[in-house]
Amino acid sequence: MAPPGRFEGKAALVLGVANKRSIAWAIAKRLADEGAKLAFTYQGERIEKGVRDLAESVSSPLVTACDVRSDADVERVFAEAAETFDGGLDLLVHSVAFAAAEDLEGRFVDTPRDRFWTALDVSAYSLVSCAHAAEPLMAARGGGSIVTMTYLGGERAVPHYNVMGVAKATLDASVRYLAWDLGQKDIRVNAISAGPVRTLAARSIAGFPTMEAIVEERAPLHRHIGADDVGSAAAYLLSDEARNVTGTILYVDSGYHAMGM
Ligand code: NAD
Ligand code: 0WE
Secondary structure, rough: OOOOOOOOOOOOEEEEOOOOOOHHHHHHOOOOOOEEEEEEEEHHHHHHHHHHHHHHHHOOEEEEEEEOOOHHHHHHHHHHHHHOOOOOOOEEEEEOOOOOHHHHOHHHHHHHHHHHHHHHHHHHHHHHHHHHHHHHHOOOOOEEEEEEEEEEHHOOOOOOOOOHHHHHHHHHHHHHHHHHHOOOEEEOOOOOOOOOOOOOHHHOOOHHHHHHHHHHHHHHOOOOHHHHHHHHHHHHOOOOHHHHOOOOOEOOOOHHHOOOO
């Protein structure tokens, strides 16, 4: 068990909760359990009610809409967070990705220009714009910690991950460049590379149970992972225990990435 109150007095903003299965929600719960105050964003009215109910269960003071493709939305959200949290922010959880469903089925070579850029905009550039907006708020607190979610498909060719893999490669590189820029202000930037987890984004993908079975067969630990495993790793990276850890990728995948066969 983690020590209680690791995040007492800390203010966090969480992007990417869609429902109770979201990786962002597993992270948020863990932060709330250990004393953090949490603000949430959601994308689209379809999920607003669900996110508000979840946020209420952890006494969240702020739930607000954010489409990360909009600079105006991102600016407004961080202004609202600053107002809610007395001008400061300690922790940022970025757990957002999107590619057109048809591009996660066919061949990467067939990706059209507009959908290529949409995937990179939502899944990679959004970390840059959020880090840019978070910088002054975290600097006001003397530092901060940012965590994003990535996947092995950004480093290796995973069949059907396609344009999302290119977006994750961009995200991973962005983590390193952001870590360099923001390190000067004691703001750390890291990613978690999770193995397949059954979330809303994952369940709609054909062959997901097969992916879990492959992990169970080939990963050193022979088991698939859950969102709570990601919550534990994120809590570590967001905590002061990781004060000298930045620009890195932490694998929560039962060791799958270490294998060559
Ligand atoms: P999820 O569907 O619960 O979360 C994805 C979130 O992205 C949703 O909340 C959705 O609203 C948000 N989003 C999409 N487009 C957006 C936009 N334009 N503006 C704002 N928000 C937008 O699924 P998840 O699996 O929890 O995904 C969270 C992160 O974890 C993603 O970055 C995903 O790539 C990553 N990841 C997932 C797995 C997995 O197997 N589930 C593995 C590794 C990494
Ligand atoms: O990052 C992801 C999935 C992200 C995602 C999921 C969807 C489904 C619904 C992004 N965009 C969309 N668009 C939709 O319309 N993962 C790491 C999970 C995942 O997705 C795969 C995987 C794995 C693993 C797709 C193909 C192959 C493997």
